[in-house]
Amino acid sequence: MSDQQDYNCIIIGAGIQGSFTAYHLAKNNKRTLLLEQGSSHGQTRIIRKAYEHDFYTHMMEECYLLWAKLEAEANVTLFRRTGILVKGPEDDVDFQQFRSILARNQVPTEILGPEEFSQRLPQVNLLAGEWALMDTTAGVLYANRALRAVQRVFQSEGGVIKDGDQVTDIQPGSTVTATTATEVYREESLVITAGPWANTLMALHWTTNTTTVVMINVCYWKEKVPGTLDISSRNPCFVQLGVEGSQYHFYGLPSNEYPGLMKICYHMGSETEPDESDQQTDRTDVHLLSQFVSHYLLGLEPEPAVVERVCTLSCCLQVTPDHHFVLDRHPHHNNIIIGAGFSGHGFKFGPVVGKVLCKLSLGQMPSYDLSPFKIQRL
Incomplete structure (x- = not known):
């Protein structure tokens, strides 16, 4: 030694x-x-300024600049702009937080009413009383x-x-x-x-x-009719708020890992230890995701095509x-x-x-x- x-x-x-x-x-x-x-x-992560807290939106201003600097230094593309759809009940506290913070920080944003939403995103179900906004600066980071x-x-x-x-x-x-x-x-x-x-x-x-260590099941979903949703190139990332019976958000993004599939996850999983995540068998989040897809993303199969659960692929999060x-x-x-x-x-x-x-x-x-x-x- x-x-x-x-x-x-x-x-x-x-x-x-x-x-x-x-x-x-x-x-x-x-x-x-x-x-x-x-x-x-x-391979992929969402990048966005849309947040429920001003301090995160403020930090993201410099983050975008530093990611661009790294792209130039390394001579490699690290970001694809897709926008992110933030969707939820209009009277939902979190939705109102997103909306007010984006406006207060002058983040380029589109508000989508029901008619415009159905024209632009016919594959997504907008429930009665829901509204949607788009943070147009957002996209996918190639992680x-x-x-x-x-x-x-x-x-x-x-x-x-x-x-x-x-x-x-x-x-x-x-x-x-x-x-x-x-x-x-x-x-x-x-x-x-x-x-x-x-x-x-x-x-x-x-x-x-x-902190607590949790493991989430990273799930990928395919179209009922291949090619109808143009998942890999046209769809934005999304965050769904205020789903009845769910404490946490759902989110999704186009998938580089499995072309033609969409990556959709629930923002919480099962408590574990980092060296024991391969032994975790809880599929509560997969069940919640299947219900969510069935109600909100009608063009997708209701069961995931791929669930990453092997230890080296599991997504272990350290949560405060x-x-x-x-x-x-x-x-x-x-x-x-x-x-x-x-x-x-x-x-x-x-x-x-x-x-x-x-x-x-x-x-x-x-x-x-x-x-x-x-x-x-x-």
């Missing part, structure tokens, strides 16, 4: 949040090591491609990535010591962005109960009670930074989350109000 002291900062977790943190640190001329501890999954791109730029700036070297111990102090199966590292600061494994790491020397992120210094150790609890909607924020965590690790004050993301709120 060797003793390494060559890095200013070590980041545990090479998903999109950790990789963008490493990217920004390398841009600040910091010697940075990125340790893989389980990374972001899947795996984006992760590879940011890591490639990080390495071109001198950053180092190590796979499969799991951290087994963290010793806080003025210099943080991180021990893996093969190395002992001492560094000025440590950033934990380990996704579902973050609780395990944070429990090594201090008690935390900030309020579904807001944790972006903070450790309460007792200022040089240990925590990025966690992204609750199934954090991928699109990767560029700004990475910038915030970078600044925290450098002892600087981020430009965003981080009060919604403080760990002590939990």
Whole structure:
């Protein structure tokens, strides 16, 4: 076992949040090591400014700019604009929040009344009392491609990535010591962005109960009559609010993973442990999705064509009670930074989350109000 002291900062977790943190640190001329501890999954994610909270919409302004910058640096397309349909009962609190925040922040938006909706989206059922709006800036992020791109730029700036070297111990102090199966590292600061494994790491020397790990079934659906919906090229992403009997939203997007199918999921799953997700057999979310598709998306088969449930494909989410992120210094150790609890909607924020965590690790004050993301709120 060797003793390494060559890095200013070590980041545990090479998903999109950790990789963008490493990217920004390398841009600040910091010697940075990125340790893989389980990374972001899947080919596609939704990117949008439509949110129920102003602070997320504000962050997305810079996110779009930084995603475009990465596209230019890596010379690769990472985004396809489709718009996102936000649909729900007109008197639904969440729907009104979306509508007012988009207007207040001057996000390009279309309001679709019943007649226009049926003309433009005849394959989608608009129930009595429902309204719809379209955030026209939204679209699809090519997630795996984006992760590879940011890591490639990080390495071109001198950053180092190590796979499969799991951290087994963290010793806080003025210099943080991180021990893996093969190395002992001492560094000025440590950033934990380990996704579902973050609780395990944070429990090594201090008690935390900030997040719950859940597994969702990622489902893909096909048309009843192939080619009638033009799923892959014309349909927007969507968020459906206010479905009777459902506590959480439904969402969908065109699928790169399975051409000709549509990716539709429920925004919550079953509690699990990250290393036991392949043993999870709960299909409650699949049942809810089948009911949703039968009522709202009449052109699709009511049962999914593909359900991703194998461990390497399962979507494990780290969820906080309020579904807001944790972006903070450790309460007792200022040089240990925590990025966690992204609750199934954090991928699109990767560029700004990475910038915030970078600044925290450098002892600087981020430009965003981080009060919604403080760990002590939990």
